[in-house]
Amino acid sequence: MSVQTETLTDRTAAMTQAAMTQTAARADTAAIKMLARNVKVYYGPKQALKGINLDILENRVLALIGPSGCGKSTFLRCLNRMNDTIENCRVDGTLQLDGEDIYGRMIDTVQLRARVGMVFQKPNPFPKSIYDNIAYGPRIHGMATHRDEMDEVVQKSLERAGLWNEVKDRLKEPGTGLSGGQQQRLCIARAIAVSPEVILMDEPCSALDPIATAHIEELIDELRENFTIVIVTHNMQQAARVSQKTAFFHLGDMVECDDTEEIFTNPRDERTQGYITGRYG
Amino acid sequence: MTDLAQQGSRDMTMAHPKSRYQSAEFSARLRARYAAEQRFRAYGIAAVSLAAVMLVILLGSIVSKGYTAFWQNEIRLTVTLDPAELDPQGTRDPKVLAQGNYMKLIRDALAARFPEVTGRNERRQLADILSNGAPFTLQKMVMADPSLVGKTVPVWFQASDDVDQLEKGYIDRSLPEVQRRVNDLQIKALDSLRQDGSLHAGFNTTLFTAGDSREPEQAGIWGAIVGSFLTLVVTMGLSVPIGIAAAVYMEEFAPKNRWTDLIEVNINNLAAVPSIIYGLLGLAVFLNFFGMPRSAPVVGGVVLALMTLPVIIIAARVALKAVPPSIREAALGIGASPLQTVMHHVLPLAMPGILTGTIIGMARALGETAPLLMIGMIAFIVDIPNSFTSSATVLPVQIFMWSDSPERAFTERTSAAIMVLLGFLIVMNGLAVYLRKKFERRW
Incomplete structure (x- = not known):
């Protein structure tokens, strides 16, 4: 038993070592915000992720690409423990945020999700006013005590999401009355209103038209200054446009992760090559 | 060669007419599909109509039987509130007033209204046209306003349930007297009351203000x-x-x-x-x-x-x-x-x-x-x-x-x-x- 445990620890250590050398070898000197080591996810008896190792760098946009069902969204949802809401879902391995194990016993999921926000595939504003959509998060976290402060938080969040000018005269109207692109920006504004450190985006543009998509992409680029962003996308051009790092997932494995430019111009693995050139996926 | 080719092409056109969806077989299938849809629609309408008819019958029977209950016939008598019967000492004490012989006052009022009715039995029958809650009506009135004692006032009393049913047409006047719940004497009295406007049907407030009772006219919900x-x-x-x-x-x-x-x-x-x-x-x-x-x-x-x-x-x-x-x-x-x-x-x-x-x-x-x-x-x-x-x-x-x-x-x-x-x-x-x-x- 003990021997086995030892080997396992050794292996993990070796892997961490390898990953660290890999990181050190990279040109990018940004700090590691989140870190995944040997992450395995099971839905009941079915294994969805087969041991993912990945570093998420601070103030960088990491794009997760890969064919449908390869585990990108599953991995994303591990990062703020949204998988907890799914029955029979089990997560193994190490996931850290600023060096703290997010599946550890000490971590509180409410606090974690306040630090790691999420934007979903389908815009999902609350069926409340635009104002209340933004103010809800700050309110439950006690971030603004006075009405004035709250107004400021709401305005700032909407401005950063590039939505302020469009909705400033109708903050009392329901958020569900906005167009799809506006709703998604409202959801981004709602996510940044609670000042998270990391924002996870699960195909945020898949339900939007090209103009709304362009809006959101610009927005992601601006948000990078203050937040660490992980984005799942099916759109390779989008990954190339908005991200600095790209990770390619395939059948529950992380095939390779590198600078976006490197992945798209000079992929090391032939599966990556096949996917980005459109041979399958 | 040419013949063969021509024949071949004709066979082709025979085997494949204009289109599969324009063939007679397909039109027949299409007609059958529409017919099925029509039948289904007919079943649905029939079911809904049947339900609607049943509902109308149910509601119709309830309403037609029940709407008359919202009216109650009342009879007006001129009652002399004799102090000797109600309050001999003149104290106007509610306890004394409550124990007055109101029934006697009502009987006196009836005797005054119908002097022609004399026999003891006939008088009792006459009193039966009033609800047997009549004394309480009078008692309540006097208790509420003791100054009425000694005066002669017209009072509306509830008619008994049989009189009420007669007036509403549920009791057939043409039946022989022995089979009727209201006898000839009572009918004569009622006709006389109706003539001087002392019999009328008013809204049945009792139904909405009273509790249950053995007497229908005093019963409420x-x-x-x-x-x-x-x-x-x-x-x-x-x-x-x-x-x-x-x-x-x-x-x-x-x-x-x-x-x-x-x-x-x-x-x-x-x-x-x-x-x-x-x-x-x-x-x-x-x-x-x-x-x-x-x-x-x-x-x-x-x-x-x-x-x-x-x-x-x-x-x-x-x-x-x-x-x-x-x-x-x-x-x-x-x-x-x-x-x-x-x-x-x-x-x-x-x-x-x-x-x-x-x-x-x-x-x-x-x-x-x-x-x-x-x-x-x-x-x-x-x-x-x-x-x-x-x-x-x-x-x-x-x-x-x-x-x-x-x-x-x-x-x-x-x-x-x-x-x-x-x-x-x-x-x-x-x-x-x-x-x-x-x-x-x-x-």
Whole structure:
């Protein structure tokens, strides 16, 4: 038993070592915000992720690409423990945020999700006013005590999401009355209103038209200054446009992760090559 | 060669006419499909029409039998409030006034009105045209205004139920006297009263203000309405909070395992248990074991709450399930705790559905009879209940009891009470529809 445990620890250590050398070898000197080591996810008896190792760098946009069902969204949802809401879902391995194990016993999921926000595939504003959509998060976290402060938080969040000018005269109207692109920006504004450190985006543009998509992409680029962003996308051009790092997932494995430019111009693995050139996926 | 080619091409055209979808076979198939659709539509219309006809027959029979109960015939007599009978000492003491011989005053008034009627037996028959509650009417009047003593005043008295039925045309005047509940002498007196305007039909306020009575003209549904109200207050107070809490726990927090499956199956089963079983449970547990009062709205309410709980739980769970998961994810994603997610987002969105289920459950409880029979709410209760523990009956039980009474006048009152009950049910169901429409939201 003990021997086995030892080997396992050794292996993990070796892997961490390898990953660290890999990181050190990279040109990018940004700090590691989140870190995944040997992450395995099971839905009941079915294994969805087969041991993912990945570093998420601070103030960088990491794009997760890969064919449908390869585990990108599953991995994303591990990062703020949204998988907890799914029955029979089990997560193994190490996931850290600023060096703290997010599946550890000490971590509180409410606090974690306040630090790691999420934007979903389908815009999902609350069926409340635009104002209340933004103010809800700050309110439950006690971030603004006075009405004035709250107004400021709401305005700032909407401005950063590039939505302020469009909705400033109708903050009392329901958020569900906005167009799809506006709703998604409202959801981004709602996510940044609670000042998270990391924002996870699960195909945020898949339900939007090209103009709304362009809006959101610009927005992601601006948000990078203050937040660490992980984005799942099916759109390779989008990954190339908005991200600095790209990770390619395939059948529950992380095939390779590198600078976006490197992945798209000079992929090391032939599966990556096949996917980005459109041979399958 | 050319022939062969031509023949070949002709064969091709024969084998493949213009298109598969233009062939005769396909048109026939298409006609059959349309015919099936027409038949299905016809069945549907027939079913709905049949239901509508049945409903019209039901409502028509109730209304046609019951609408006359909203009127009550009254007879005016000029009564001399003789101080010698009511208050010999002239103290105007309410205790003395209450014990006055009002019946004698009424008999005197009748004798004065019909001097031609002399015999002792005839006089008694004459007095029978008035309700035997007439002395109480007079007593109440004098007690309310003692200054009337010594005066001669016209007073409207309720006619007896037989006279009332005669006036409403339910008793055939052409029948031989021995088969008639109103004899010739009484009919003559009534005709004379009608001639000078001393007999008229007014709105039957007694029906809406009195409790039950052996005499139809003095019987009302107010006691039953109050009983129903008190019972429903208890039912609602218990079943709504418990039902919603149970549904929220089961739907949002409980793990899905064999135990919760078992509980779910049991709740669904309980919703289908015959209601009289709940009555037996109430009898065994609340009355016999806990010794709670018999015929009391509090026990009735608890029993009906047990009966309504599964309905509310099921409706609330369905409503909670209908809230899209994206709303829960949105709230959890910005760091709301599970309880905040439910309280701030999921429950408000599910509320219209829960309210609808609750109101429909309450409407069912309002119309429930069987379990209340078991816990003694079928007692004959004259007084209006004034607390949750005083003896009471409820509307449907009142209807049941009246429908059992032999008097013709109770038949129309039964129908009238059914109309009132249906009115409450329609209002409640209408409210459920209105609330659903009003709070229905799109997401």
